[in-house]
Every structure is written in C-alpha cells, then in structure tokens.
Amino acid sequence: MDTTRYLRSVDLTDNVPGEDKSMNKVHNLRKSLLQCNATRPQPSVVVQCDGKRVRKAVHRKTVDYNSAIINSIQNRIYYRKFKASQKIIPSEIYSEKLMMPISYPQTPMNAVTTKFVKQAANKIRCPIFVVTWTAEGRRLITGASSGEFTLWSGLTFNFETILQAHDCGVRAMKWNHSSEWLLTGDQNGYLKYWQTNMHNVKVIQAHKESIRDISFANSDRKFVTCSDDGTLRIWDFFRCTEENVFRGHGSDVKCVDWHPHQALLASGSKDTQQPVKFWDPRSGHLLGTSHAHKNTVMQIRWNKNGNWLLTASRDRLVKLFDIRNLKKEYQVFRGHKKEATSIDWHPRHEGLFASGSADGSLMFWLVGIDKEVGCINEAHDNTIWSLNWHPVGHILASGSNDHSTKFWARSRPGDLMRDKYNLNLLPLGVSEDMIESGEITEETVQRYIQKKIRGSNKSTSLLEKNGLFDDGSDEEGRYDTSNIPGLGVAADNISLKEKSAKPNYRVNERQVDWRVQKAWQAGLPTEHASKHENSQFDQRMPYHQENYHNVPSRIELRSQTQGPNFDSNTYPDDQNGYKKEKYDRYEHQNRQRQRNFRY
Secondary structure, X not given: OOHHHHHHHOOOOOOOOOOOHHHHHHHHHHHXXXXXXXXXXXXXXXXXXXXXXXXXXXXOOOOOOHHHHHHHHHHHHHOOOOOOOOOOOOOHHHHHHOOOHHHOOOOHHHHOOOEEEEEEOOOOOOOEEEEEXXXXXXXXXXXXXXXXXXXXXXXXXXXXXXXXXXXXXXXXXXXXXXXXXXXXXXXXXXXXXEOOOOOEEEEEEOOXXXXXXXXXXXXXXXXXXEEOOOEEEEEEOOOOEEEEEEEOOOOOEEEEEEOOOOOOEEEEEOOOOOOEEEEOOOOOOEEEEEOOOOOOEEEEEEOOOOOEEEEEEOOOEEEEEEOOEOOOOOEEEEOOOOOEEEEEEOOOOOOEEEEEEOOOOEEEEEXXXXXXXXXXXXXXXXXXXXXXXXXXXXXEEEEEXXXXXXXXXXXXXXXXXXXXXXXXXXXXXXXXXXHXXXXXXXXXXXXHHHHHHXXXXXXXXXXXXHOOOHXXXXXXXXXXXXXXXXXXXXXXXXXXXXXXXXXXXXXXXXXXXXXXXXXXXXXXXOOOOXXXXXXXXXXXXXXXXXXXXXXXXXXXXXXXXXXXXXXXXXXXXXOOEOOHHHHHHHXXXXXXXXXXXXX
16 A cells, blocks of 8 residues: 555544654654655666566667578478579568578678677676687677686677686687587687586696687597697597697697598698698698798688688788699688788688678678678777677677677668668768758668669769759759758759659660661651551551550560561671661661551
C-alpha cells in the first residue's frame, strides 16, 4: 500500500502527548510527506533488490545469422548446380532473404565487411595482439598485452568473461583443426595448452624469447612455433616434446604457417636478405628462399587450395606467391600507406582476403584485381595486429594497438552507409552535421554515394554533373547561396538547368550515319505524323497490323524486312563519311525497301 495513503487513513486527533511516542513520529512523517508530495522524486532506474544492483536495459547491436542459414538450407534444394544462386537486390525488402556467403560463390564482393558494428574494450585498456574465433563462432577470444583472455559474444558482441592466462603479453593463439585444443604463446616464450572450457592443462618453456606464431599440421599431431630467438621448433602435440629445431634466419622469425595438405613450412622473418624461407618439417632441410620483400615479413598465410601463399611486409606490400612457380610473385597488392602488419583469408571465398596496416587502415582484396575492392581508412587509431574472419564468413574481427577490438559485418540490402568510416564517400563540401540538421536530404547523399561506388571518379562539378542539390532550385534553375551549404560560391555563377537527356542505345548497338537513318526512316510513321497517315502505313505494313505511335527501333525493322546488318563492318572508314561504293549500295537498298513498304 502507498505510504501517503496509509498515513492519511490514520486518525491523529486522538493523539495525546506522552501516551504513544510512535504516533508523534508518524505525524511528523505524514506532515513532511504531504509538504513535498508535489515534488516527490521519481524512483531511480538503478535500485537495490535483494542485495543485487539492477541496471536499466540497454539496446545492443546484434548480427543474427541464424535466419541466413535457414534461408540457405531452404533454397539450396532448388539449385541443380552449386554455382546457381539468387542475386542480391539492393532493397530493404530483400534483407530478410539474405543468405550466407557460401551461397554466393560467384559474387565474393557480397562478403566484403565494410560496415562497422561494435567496438569492444576492457576496463583496463591495453593493446590487443591476437584475436581468434571459436570453432562454432559463438565467441571471440582476444589476447592482450596484460596476459588476459577476454571472451566476447559473437551475436551481441558484449563482454562475457575475462581470465588471467599468462603473466605477460599473449602474442600467439591457434586452434587445432579439430577445434578441441587451443595453444597460446607469450612474450616470455611459454606455451600453454587450453581446452574448450578455458582450462589450462599444460605449460611448456618452448623458447627463450617471445613466441610470435603457432601453426598445426594437417593431422594435428605436430605443430610448429617461431620466436624472436631466430628459430623454428617442431613439437609433438601429445607428448609435449620438441622434435626438431630449424636455424637459418638471420634475425627474429615473425611468422610461420604449415601447408594445409603437404609437409611444407613457410616462415617470414626480420632478415631483409632472406625474408621468406621454405622448410621440410620431416628432415629439417631448407627447401628454398624468396627475396621478394625488402623489409620484415610480418605475417604469412597459406590459402586453403594449397597453391597460394600470401605475405604481408613492412615494405607496404602484400604479395601473393604460387608454389608451382616461385621465380616471381604471382600478384602484388599495393595500397597501404604504411607497413602491412596483418592478413587473413576469407573462410568461404577462395580469392578474398583482408589486410591491416600500421596506420589503422583496413583493406579488402580479391585475387586477380590489383586495386582494393574495399577500404576503411582509419578503422583503428593505431596498428592492426590481428585479423580473423568468423567461421561463417559474415563478420571480421580486428585487434589493434589502440586498446580496442572491432567487429565489421557485411552490409544488408538497403543499408545506408552513414557511419564515420564511410564519410569519405560524401561529396565535397558536405559534412555529417548538414545531413543531421536537414540541410541536405539523406536520399540526395545516397544517390551520390551510389554513383561514386559504381566507379564515377571523374573530377567534375558535383552540382552540375551529379545534380545533388535538386531540392533547393527555383523555377529558373538558379540556386540561392543559402541553399548551397558548404560551397563558398556565388549563386549567380551556378546554373543547374537540366541538360538534354542522352539517348539510351541498346546493348551492342552502334550509331548509324544520319544520312542512312534519314533514308531508312523515310515513309515510316513518326510521332508528328497524323493519325490518317499512320493508319495508312499500318495497312501497308506486311508483317504487323498494330498501331505504331513511335518510330520502331533499327533492330526491329531489320528483323521484319531482312534489311542490311548495320552492326557489321558497314561504317565510315574516316571522319568524312562512307566510301562512295558503300554509300551507293546502301542508297539502292533503302530505295528498294521504301518501294516494298509503299506497295
């Protein structure tokens, strides 16, 4: 019952001083409550309930891929071939029909994750050296310079738990192929075995200096580690014993990767003379050396096809090698303005990978295309140390030296690119504040962004070429200075009259000389012809008896009358016109065609 209502129901007229002191207290309490009843404070959102603090509900971003998996399973029974799949239509209506990246094998661009989802950081902020997803993709594990493991949810990206795994920074983290064991290495050279429940089973002093990378053999019986002490070591996983030591690099070994199918190791080091080496893990012999990079190789990764080897170096280059021909790199990817520090292959699309650099930029590349297919400038404020794709392939996690972990997802059909990482697509002179204040409509900006994404990178006037600010024009096609925000241009110097629309020619169709067109269209119905003339033409038309209100296309008339094929080599040899003999032949054919139409 309400306290005020209860106090009002108590009869205080019979209260006698000295008879009951509790009634005096009730009287004073009632008086104070009645005085401040009008300004009674609202109950706080954070309250104490049974000794526990109850917090207000918070809306969290989530990327639920269960619906996409269901759509993929339902639709795959209708595809006779694996390559057959639906096309993604850029509309919000089709967002619920989105399927997994593996359902679009012919369009890897749909798996480019340039949409920012969430930033995650610990209370005690420290650099994130390595990130890795669990096998089922439900959690992301991050290793920090403080030696802590932090587990983040793979759906809502919220914090789950944290544990002190090492006494110093965690530099390497790798799951075996069966996803039953996790190996981690720290800066002191210690190697630890972890189960899926994050229970530590074994600790080994593997190296004298920092462990930089770990990689498993395809059988999971062996694994290799590399360290700043300049060595690579082969270990027996079940016996926890060292089997072989490889010495050949002249400096710190930064990365190593085991071939997915064969007994072959590839390692990258700080040695600028011999940055990449190939080893035989059974005999320990050096198989070859590549001198492709001029600086430290920060990361090296095999592709799942077993033929491609990808390297990222401090010389700002990402190079692709084909082991069937190691005399020269297969492809060079140039685009990073600073050192390339991390790379990772997409788990579903063979030729797609992501790379991070020391300036915090994140780029997406496709094998066979020299220019990046996606770029996020200033994705982080500092070096990106680690990249890892979700096992499904729809989310990319990045760990950086700016003490944060960020999640990047693919855009859904109809999404607007309105986050701060895509503001570089805005037109010149337009800021985000203008859009929020309503000076420029969102539809106008999206129209410009779509044009720019399609490849319209010509340096032309944004106003005249793209027609951005159509909403502020008057009847004469002139603009006021107030209607052109961000452009320090006088309104008198800007005229935005609509230009004449260019004719939409058909695919694989070329323009015909005007003389041939004039002869061809002689006697045909036009828009300016009278109804009587058009009706007479319909009666003379031997193939169609329907009313024509527009001039038929040249291809349609050619199919009806078996006229000459103007798509063949029947074009002028120079700018002056046709050769005389060709022109005479066409004139004769045109006259014959006109007689056929008239009679």
